[in-house]
Amino acid sequence: MSRELTRLYRALAADSDPRALPDPDQVRRRADRRARYRATLGALAVAVLVAGTAVGAQFVLAAGPGTPPGPPAATPTPGLSTPPSSGPPSPSRSTPTPSGTPAAPTTSARPPATTPTSIPDRAFVTLPAANDAGTGSQFVPGPVLPDLCGATPGEAQIATRRARTVAFKLAGAPAESVPDGSYRQSVTVYRAGRADDALRELRQAVRDCPEQPLPDAQGGTVAQRLLAGTGYGDESVLFETRTPYRDVNGDPTGGDEVHLVRAVRIGDVVTVLWEQGWEGTSTDRPQFEADSRRATEAVRRWLG
Incomplete structure (x- = not known):
């Protein structure tokens, strides 16, 4: 080793x-x-x-079942409240009123109808062939009511207006005969909700003017009065004008020349049918009533 x-x-x-x-x-x-x-x-x-x-x-x-566990609830702070959930409310649930009574569920309002801005020819009365005088019609400016002591009922609330004049014959009149009368028809659209005011003012104007001098300074007078005759449109006004017949010297000859005027309201539209006669004729009441119905239906069809 x-x-x-x-x-x-x-x-x-x-x-x-x-x-x-x-x-x-x-x-x-x-x-x-x-x-x-x-x-x-x-x-x-x-x-x-x-x-x-x-x-x-x-x-x-x-x-609870089916709910995932979450963090423990926080202790509320005195004086502070937790705002409610801002989720969308149920459509069928009503909103409580301040008094505690549930209000009716809110529904979508139907859009209001628009006021017409123009008036077509079809809004005017169409006379039957038996009443056609063969003279046609004319859309011309001019008064749409008889003079009522200077009153202008409804004029301040007009939205738009058209008026025409048309002559007519009574059924069965010979073809070569002159017309038996003529109409001055107007269709007026008033501002929303003001057409009834126009008819109220028209009634009052007739009451306030029971008589007035004739415009031709012949010394005669013309009288106006309201008549019964409802059942047209939403409401209507019927009145007459009455003038004594006179000769060329202005002396009464007996009898009166009578003309009828009817204003019919349908919603915010008023049509006036004013029978003006023809060479001194008076209004034929049955013909006037039939044409009043036709004028009303023409406006209804136009407005739909």
């Missing part, structure tokens, strides 16, 4: 000899401490796991 190797063996023996091995009881106590330490750590981990499971189960039960 070499000298170096011998030296190394001596150093190893000197290092290991002073360290004595522990006895068996000491080794057993160290092992028992390690086992108790590991058991304590395991029990603590199990307790933590059980506590976490219990808390999670409480959240699930509080949220």
Whole structure:
């Protein structure tokens, strides 16, 4: 054996000899401490796991079936209120009124009808062929009512107006005969809701003007009075004008020349049928009533 190797063996023996091995009881106590330490750590981990499971189960039960668990509710702050949900209200649910009584559900309102801005020819009366005088009709400016002591009923509320004049014959009149009368018919559109005011003003104007001098300065007079004759349109006004017959000198000859005027309202539209006669003739009442119905229906068809 070499000298170096011998030296190394001596150093190893000197290092290991002073360290004595522990006895068996000491080794057993160290092992028992390690086992108790590991058991304590395991029990603590199990307790933590059980506590976490219990808390999670409480959240699930509080949220109800089918609802994912959410965070716990925050404690409300005194003096502050939580605003209600801003989701869209149910269409069938009514809104409470200040008195607590539920109001009726809101429904979409029907759009209001528009006021006509023009009046077509079809809004005027069409006479039967038996009453056609063959003279045609004329849309010309001029008065649409007899003079009523200067009154102008409804004029301030007019939206638009047209008027025409047409002659007619009574049924059965010879073809070559002159007309038996003539109509001055007007169709007037009033501002919304004001046509009834126009008829009220017309009634009052007739009452306020029972008689007035003739415009031709012949010394005669013309009388006006309201007549019964409803049942046309939404409402109507019927009145007459009455003038004594006179000769060329202005002297009464007996009898009166009578003309009828009827105003019929349909909504915001008023049509006036004024029978003006022909060379001194008076109004034929049956013909006038029939043509009043035709004039009313013409406006109804136009307005739809």
